[in-house]
Amino acid sequence: MDYSIAIQTLKNSDSILANVIEIVGDCQLYQVQQTQDLLFSLSRSILYQQLSGKAAAAIHSRFLQLYPQNLPTALDILNTPDEVLRTAGISRPKIVYLKDLAQKVTDGLPTIEQLQVMDDEEIVKTLTPIKGIGRWTVQMLLMFRLHRLDVLPVDDLGIRAAIRHLYALAQLPDKKTVEDLGRRWKPYRSVACWYLWRSLEVKTSLVK
Numbered sequence: 001m002d003y004s005i006a007i008q009t010l011k012n013s014d015s016i017l018a019n020v021i022e023i024v025g026d027c028q029l030y031q032v033q034q035t036q037d038l039l040f041s042l043s044r045s046i047l048y049q050q051l052s053g054k055a056a057a058a059i060h061s062r063f064l065q066l067y068p069q070n071l072p073t074a075l076d077i078l079n080t081p082d083e084v085l086r087t088a089g090i091s092r093p094k095i096v097y098l099k100d101l102a103q104k105v106t107d108g109l110p111t112i113e114q115l116q117v118m119d120d121e122e123i124v125k126t127l128t129p130i131k132g133i134g135r136w137t138v139q140m141l142l143m144f145r146l147h148r149l150d151v152l153p154v155d156d157l158g159i160r161a162a163i164r165h166l167y168a169l170a171q172l173p174d175k176k177t178v179e180d181l182g183r184r185w186k187p188y189r190s191v192a193c194w195y196l197w198r199s200l201e202v203k204t205s206l207v208k
Contacts, residue, residue, distance in 0.1 A: 003027040006188035013184045029194045062088035077102035097132025152189040154178040162196035
């Protein structure tokens with residue numbers, strides 16, 4: 001995917017972010033974009049919640065290994081005893097979330113293809129009734145699976161920490177501050193967020 005127009009737009013609109021872009025280099029957002037169906041994507045998101053990446057990856061791997069071809073169907077999940085899921089290291093609340101997701105898929109949750117034609121807020125309203133799926137989780141789906149370029153997860157701790165550091169704020173910014181700052185990044189806020197996340201991994205100097 002070619003991000004050249006997005007990157008140039010962001011550089012022109014925000015000198016601090018422009019400095020981050022120069023230091024981090026080419027946008028590699030496409031490298032972490034997912035390709036599986038909605039059940040796979042959301043079950044992965046549920047299992048990754050509130051865990052380190054390494055721990056979550058291990059649990060997710062064990063979860064997939066419970067099923068043929070490592071691709072469980074909704075009925076597979078519903079028919080798996082809770083204690084079997086527990087052997088993969090999945091907490092009891094997350095088992096409830098997984099089974100609620102599987103039930104809603106069985107009941108007719110939209111497919112990825114059907115979601116593609118919906119706008120962002122409509123997708124949020126469609127998916128957040130699933131237990132364990134909040135706005136942030138849907139926003140990650142929008143960014144990394146549906147490839148939406150203008151998503152700003154205002155509650156993301158990493159985004160808030162990056163903004164605090166880069167823009168020399170006294171404390172973590174609140175939702176309104178993130179929203180206000182994000183206006184200058186439209187319509188490529190997803191790309192801006194990728195650079196903000198990467199800024200936490202490299203030493204960046206402040207440019208005002």
